[in-house]
Amino acid sequence: MKTIPETIEMESVKQCPICAHTTFSKIADKGIVEKAGEPYAMTNVICTRCSCVFLNPRPTENGYAEFYKTLYVSDRGESTREGEGIVMNKDTSKKTGSIALALEPHIKKGDRILVIGGGLGMASAHLRDYFEAHVEMIEPSQEQAGHASNKYNLEVHNMDWETFTKTHSEKKYDAIVMHHVLEHFPHPVTMLTEARSYLKTNGVLYIEVPDANDYKKPKAHFFDLLHPISFSPSSMFWTLHYAGLKAIWKNENKKTRLQIIVQKAEDAQDKQNILSAKKLGTPITVCYGLYRTMWEIAYNIKNFKKAA
């Protein structure tokens, strides 16, 4: 097992990132950095109140910055470099199509969409063309932002979320897209509260994250150093709750991932389709000991299969 380099500055987390509770239980001591890569020693704990699973200790803000700069393969296997260019390794049409399908009931021609963490721009370009919408994208990586802008002619804000909130506070959108983005934020309630302020009345927020409750998920999606939070349906429910949001749709066919549409609580109020904590998913993570055992079994079966 690998260890996190000493050059990465770490901090211990004293309060649950979602509910501020101070009692946690350790549930896992390994995770990945590269998709399907060799495991690293890292600790994930579970909050004994809201069942949020989080990395503890975790890299500090500087630690993450250092990490992204030195070790992180920015798109983690989705693409490779050839000279100056970027070449995709896999077909992303299934992913981009899935985002459009989830948003379809809520988007009309000409709507304004903001894609946070848009990467190389495939999903943003697809949403723009599919809905004939006005799409903007935020992408902190200069290389990826450049690719999105040059190849797809997208309007890209090449900056991180914090900088965007300081420089573009006046903007409003009909939809905001966060596809495998929220789990990278150490303070998800703050982040979502900020994102909420960018929604027009009745606007929607699309979120997809890995589901920490799914033991059948591929080994490549086990606990991840770049995911300070590993969401389960129950911790997602509380995160939305504290950020003043409500889930109004969940993709029941998604395995190993949690794909949802949420709205501001005041916009979602009178609707029949608000998802309660129970409807969003079984809060199985409250059985900490069982949860840990399930992870260990799932992990060892995967390793055994890999070795066989």
Ligand SMILES: [Zn+2]
């Ligand atoms: Zn908590």
